[in-house]
Amino acid sequence: MDLELSEEQQMVIDMTRSMLEEYSTVDVVRVMEDDPKGYPDPLWKQMGELGLNGLLIPESYGGGGQTLLEGALVYEELGRAMAPVPHFVSCVMSANVLLAAGSDAQKQAWLPKIASGEAILTPAWLEPERGYGEAGVALEAKADGDGFVLTGRKRSVPYAGVATQLVVLARTKDGVDLFLVDPKAKGITSKQLLSQGREPHFQLDFAGVRVNASDRIGAPGSGWATWNDAMLQGIVLLAAQAIGGADRCLLETVAYSKERVQFDKPLGAFQALSHYMADASTRIDGGRVLVHEAAWNHAQGRSIARFAPMAKLFCCEAYRETTRVCAQIWGGVAFTIEYDQQMFFRRAKHLQLSWWDTPYLEGLIAADVLDG
Amino acid sequence: MDFDFSPEEQKFAEEVEAWLVENEDPVVMDHHRENFTQLSDTPERRAFMKKLAAKGWLGMSWPKEYGGQEIEGVYEFILNEALSKHAAPQIGKGVGIIGKTLIRHGSEFLKKKFLPLILDAEIEFAVGYSEPEAGSDAANMQLKAEKVDGGWMLNGQKMWTTSAHFADWYWVGARTDPEKPKHDGLSLFLVPMDHPGLEVQSLPTIGKDTTNQVFFNDVFVPDEYLVGQRGKGFQMISEALDLERFTMFTLSPIANRTEVLVDWVKKAKRDGEPLKDDPNVRRLIANIVTDTAVAKALSTRFVCAAKSGGKPPTVQSSQYKLFTTSLSQRVCKDALDIQGHEGTIMEGQDDAPLRGRFEGAYRATMNETVGGGSSEIQKNIIARRHLGLPKNF
Structure with missing residues (x-):
């Protein structure tokens, strides 16, 4: 048992952190809030050059x-910097x-471009009045000749304004399928809906959008299993964020509480406040090890069906709780708006509600524990 | 990074597990005793500790010259987790606090007298730090130790000495130098529990075991039973706590309660329907399981920090204790909420769900966030040593 990072791992952290300190300053993050494009070119370019965009993509792509x-x-580090990127x-x-x-063909066409940052793909998943699960995917993909016709509405599609391709979750006669769709295709209209985390989110309407059969990703009806597996890996990263x-x-907040004086004492000398911070640090330090354990297990080829939802849930x-007590301090x-605390406060709740929320994650964990 | 035990550690864990299964004994191992399972307070439990001693599992981390094996503390951690998982008595005060302090600071006389007895499980200790005026403020001990010819005369009172009614020797802090600052005026003594000047009074608790208060009436202690240097008592007490992180609070009892609850929920019915299909129950279980995983993560964190051999993992240990003891209580509370009116049936009756395991555990765990350094003390430690915040009391 050992929680030490290797030299290489520590280098990845240091490199990422120092780059973000330069390219994802609070000023940059503030400018990007509500921006329809939503990411700054210099930051995205740096991430590509440092290999961060292709970090998890195989070398062959x-x-x-x-x-x-x-x-x-x-x-x-991305979470620390609140980095506004479609990573x-x-x-x-x-x-x-x-x-x-x-x-x-699909891999060859897109993975190298995703790895370099040249192409930005984004999933179109959630729908109005529908949940996070398989049953939530209702947008219809009707077979039509040698392709499909997509009809329905998608919500909270991040970075749709700049996406090269959409990965659309749609319902076919086989179940849920994934399709690559050109966001500029005929029949798609989009509207930006401002979000709590101020990421560029879009509502997309599909009015009879034609796609080719070759744009389906994977075997018919395999879409949800593919998506679910990608989500399990993804939420471990969001837990880290x-x-x-x-x-x-x-x-x-700790730094502020050492400087700000009331009743002739720094705030940090009041137990009512220092205990908030001690509790928060315990949750953060414990949560970090849980994230590493989940990620490590995945790297060892072990299942993360329980670890991943536990990590994001916790x-x-x-x-969220850290931002609440910090605001109190x-x-x-x-x-x-002037102070930066509100930026964390909004992002924390936004992240908790995105990419599987608390009840959904609890449901996954309970199913794994109780129904096995 | 590696979340698995090394092959050698794994092998040891399997060996201990197999041995415990082989030596399963309901008289010795009783989950219903909850946090008191760690004590070897009955003849059967003492006999069990003798068997552990015969396996060479006591004092594994001690230096070879004192009969130890000089192996890493993590093996004692593995051993204690396995023991507590089976609700067996654990290695603790003797091997840990007292043995290690004697090895570092004790005279040749004390080492020769006590270390072999500890290794052979021939001796049980009680630890006396707390007093009516020294609770969380442990350095405020007032038990008087006056210098007399050939030794010390002890007068005063100790509180919360859990093992006083069965222990053989008393490891006790007393004030030898009242004129000095409070942290510098304390010394440690070893006193036989059968000393006629000691009066042990039982303090019944809402848990299943009692604790004790102990009165000292002219208890004479010869000079050679003063431990280490006069006036260094508090430093030795603090140092021993840091040395003993490996064996202090085991996770297994909490993990065991979570497992027992999950197994029960899987089978239980309410109004003819499986209880596990109740969405409220499912949410509670998901969070208990998740927080138990976080407790394990915090345990991994302090074990790894202790293994690294750097400075004592005081902060990691405080975070673990803070989180885990509050989780321990929450598991019991949630279990009773899940059991509803049947949760009120008092422990020990066959008609109670799980024979009232959680009714009893709810009471027994009440003190976990107080004893061994209260949650508030742990938060003070984290605030000062981890976050660098100013002293706040």
């Missing part, structure tokens, strides 16, 4: 071929879907 553990280390939708979710189920955000939020709540200023 131009990636770095690293494991989920290295991914988690990078995601803690998760493109380089993780879309890439994993293609890797797991894509045809050779939550830890990064929570850790920075806490460290900034770490997203740790992030900052006092009124945390409520203002």
Whole structure:
């Protein structure tokens, strides 16, 4: 048993952190809030050049071929920096879907471009008045000649405004299927809906959008299994992202509590406040090890069907709760736009509700524990 | 990074597990005793500890010259987790706090007298730090030790000495130098429990076992039973806590309760329907299982920090204790909420669900967030040593 990082792993962290400190400053993050494009070119370019976009993509497709553990280390830094990038939708979710189920042609066409950052793919998954599960996918893909016709509405599609391709989850006669769709295809209209985390989110309407049979990813009816597996890996990274955000939020608050004086004492000398911070640090430090354990297990080829939802469930709540108590320590200023605390506060809840929320994750864990 | 035990550690864990299965004995091993399972307070339990001693499992981490094997503390961690998983008595005070302190600070006389007895499981200790005026403020001990010819005269009172009614020797802190600052005026003594000046009074608790208060009436202790240097008592007490992180709070009893609850929920019915299909029950179980995994992660964290041999893993240990003891109580609370009115049936009756395991555990775990350094003390430690916040009391 040993929690030490290798020299290489520590280098990945240091490199990512110092790059983000330069290219994902709070000022940059603020400018990107609500921006329809949503990411700054210099940051995205740096990430590509440092190999971070292809980190988890096999070397044969131009990636770095690293494991989920290295991914988690990078995601803690992305969370710490609140980095506004389409990395998760493109380089993780879309890439994993293609890797797991894509045809050779689809992989060749997209994975190298995803790895370089040249192409941005994003999943179109959630729908109005529908949940996170398989039953939530209702957008119809009707067989028509040598292809399909897509009709329905998608919600909360991140970075759809700049996407090269959409990965659309749709319902066919076989079940759920995944399709590669050109976001500029005839019949798609889009509208940006502002989000709590101020990521560029779009509502997309599909009014009889034609796709070719060759644009289906994987065998008929295999879409949900592919998606579910990609999600299990993805949420481990989001748990790491939550830890990064929570850790920075806490460290900034600890620093503030040493300087801010009331009743002739620094705030940190009041037990009522220092105990909030001690609790938060315990959740963050425990959550981080849980994330590493989940990622390590995946890297060892073991199932993460229970670990992954546990990691996201715990770490997203740790992030949310950390931002709540930190706001309490900052006092009124945390409520203002001027101070940065509100940025963590909003992002924490946004992340908790995105990519499987608390009840859904609890359902997955309960099923694994009780129904096995 | 590696979350598995090494092949050697794994082999040892399997050996211990197999031995415990072979030596299964309901008189010795009783989950219903909850946190008191660690004590060897009955003849059967003492006989069990003799068998452990014969296996060479006591004092494994001690230096060879004192009969140890000089192997890593993680083996004692593995052993204690296995023992507590089976609700067997654990290695603890003797091998840990007292043995290790004597090895580092004790005179040749004390080492020769006590270390072999500890290794052979021939001796049980009680530890006396707490007093009416020294609870969380442990350095505030007032038990008076006055210098007299050839030794010390002890007068005063100790609180919460759980093992006082069965132990052979008392490891006790007393104030030898009242004129010095409170942390520098304490010394440690070894006193035979059958000393006529000691009066042990039982303090019944809402858990299943009692604890004790102990009164000292002119208890004479010869000079050679002063441990280490006069005035260094508090430093030795703190150091021993740091040395003993490996064996202090085991996770297995909590993991065991989670497992027992999950198995029960899987089979239980309510109004003719499987209880496990109740969405509220499912949410509670999901969170208990998740938090148990986090407790294990925090345990892994402090074991790895202790293994690294750097500075003592005080912060990691505090985080683990803080999180795990509150989880321990939550598991019992949630279990009773899941059992509903049947959860009120008092432990020990066959008609109670799980013979009232959680009714009893709910009571027995009440003190976990207080004893061994309260949650608030742990938070103070984390705030100061981990976050660098100013002293706040």
